[in-house]
Amino acid sequence: MSLNEMSLLDVVKKQVQFKLNSYNGIFLSLIILQILGLFVATLGESSMSEPGYGRSVSTAYYGNGFLIGVTTMWVFISVLLMTTKAYKEDDFTFISTRWSRLLSNLSFTVILAALGTVTTYLLTHVLKVYLLLNDEKIIEVNTFSFLNLLTSLFLLFLFLFFIGMFGYTVGSIFQRNKVAAFLISATFIFIGSITIEANGEYVNSLIYFFSKETSVLLLVIKLGIVNSLLFFITWVVTENEEVRV
Amino acid sequence: MSIVIAILPLLLLLVIIGIASKKFNRDLVVLNKTKKRSTITPKKTKWILVGYVMLLLGFMIVSFSLPRNESEFELVSTKKEQRFVELYKSLSKGEQDKVPSDLLLDQWVQEVEGGTFRIVNEHSNWLPISVLVERVETTEQTIQATLYDGIHVITSYEIPGVDKGFKLNWENENVTVVAHNNSAISLSFFEEAYLFNQVKDNQWRQLKHSAWEQYPILYLQVPNHIELIADEHVIEVVDK
Numbered sequence: 259m260s261l262n263e264m265s266l267l268d269v270v271k272k273q274v275q276f277k278l279n280s281y282n283g284i285f286l287s288l289i290i291l292q293i294l295g296l297f298v299a300t301l302g303e304s305s306m307s308e309p310g311y312g313r314s315v316s317t318a319y320y321g322n323g324f325l326i327g328v329t330t331m332w333v334f335i336s337v338l339l340m341t342t343k344a345y346k347e348d349d350f351t352f353i354s355t356r357w358s359r360l361l362s363n364l365s366f367t368v369i370l371a372a373l374g375t376v377t378t379y380l381l382t383h384v385l386k387v388y389l390l391l392n393d394e395k396i397i398e399v400n401t402f403s404f405l406n407l408l409t410s411l412f413l414l415f416l417f418l419f420f421i422g423m424f425g426y427t428v429g430s431i432f433q434r435n436k437v438a439a440f441l442i443s444a445t446f447i448f449i450g451s452i453t454i455e456a457n458g459e460y461v462n463s464l465i466y467f468f469s470k471e472t473s474v475l476l477l478v479i480k481l482g483i484v485n486s487l488l489f490f491i492t493w494v495v496t497e498n499e500e501v502r503v
Numbered sequence: 504m505s506i507v508i509a510i511l512p513l514l515l516l517l518v519i520i521g522i523a524s525k526k527f528n529r530d531l532v533v534l535n536k537t538k539k540r541s542t543i544t545p546k547k548t549k550w551i552l553v554g555y556v557m558l559l560l561g562f563m564i565v566s567f568s569l570p571r572n573e574s575e576f577e578l579v580s581t582k583k584e585q586r587f588v589e590l591y592k593s594l595s596k597g598e599q600d601k602v603p604s605d606l607l608l609d610q611w612v613q614e615v616e617g618g619t620f621r622i623v624n625e626h627s628n629w630l631p632i633s634v635l636v637e638r639v640e641t642t643e644q645t646i647q648a649t650l651y652d653g654i655h656v657i658t659s660y661e662i663p664g665v666d667k668g669f670k671l672n673w674e675n676e677n678v679t680v681v682a683h684n685n686s687a688i689s690l691s692f693f694e695e696a697y698l699f700n701q702v703k704d705n706q707w708r709q710l711k712h713s714a715w716e717q718y719p720i721l722y723l724q725v726p727n728h729i730e731l732i733a734d735e736h737v738i739e740v741v742d743k
Contacts, residue, residue, distance in 0.1 A: 278545075306712065315657060326698065376556070390571070440517070
């Protein structure tokens, strides 16, 4: 029994602080992955050439999609690792509850998503500098207004947080029951292999719910609902796990 | 069957993640020896991360300060692309009167001495222009020729010079189409990821990685009594 009564917020803050100090590898891996991603991004996303008889046209497309992909992968794997036994046992350093553990992990995921968003945006400029020095006539398509930029970064943050939440839920299920994890993964793969036709385009059914939404508000609501659902699943799955086994 | 094949690599990936996760749980014990060897402390990591972000910020400033030269290629509106589609449709039905006058490049009358008219192309099965021929009921020994503009679009950007890629050499009853060998053109695009384009206002447009070209159209009105000699693969006879 302790004489000092700690509030939930204090415990969460301490746990987050602990994670920030002790999970060095996660931050270093972000830097390494992003630098590797940058090298790949300089190769271009695709290219096209028209040999033609009269004139030949070669086109190269560059973008920050790969950088976002690398950061997404980093968030997913980092959060997935947090659900492993070794990381879970770190939380027992503190007097914690299931609530505090969940909240601290979610706060840490928010920090990872925010860091991923900022570094991805900044890294895009490194790519642009390289491309502009290589070819000053590069055509920048759909450049941002300030408001567009803020909206896009906010969405990127929400997307990374969603991936983090998804990773946390998947990891929690994996730790709890391997068979359930296998079945759920198989279901996702099966649903993911189905494509839906929308306006002549084929879209993967798993991302259709998000990818065809053009309203910011509706997209935020959709992500909010799915994240809440994932949080609920995690809450249920991690029941009776507040003690070291 | 194809679904099963598509699932197999992913299942394999899941199994690997599962095994790795299990092994990671079992093996993740930081040995004292490892601890002592590690020189990357939390404080160092913090400074490495701060340094990384500062470096990226520096690049952002450089990126904004670098001059962006005007590209020689212009964004084409869907409306403009549609005009060229309509141009071809109208001409292939012989409806010259429906074609906007700004798409007309040149118009002239060619005298033909004999009873034949020959279209010669320097390249087999290919011409740098589209030739549409309308047979007209007249006793005159002349051919009405009209040249219309063309367009070459790559990923919604217009490649200029499509009207300069050829030359027409008229000699009595022959017209020879000569293609110019233009130098190679290279384009580079930088496009923000789909996520950034997803919620866009009306001024934004999702670019499609596509290429289409409509060659300039040479519209010839050839009298019925003049025999037309041309490779049927490179000309189109207008059906009114």
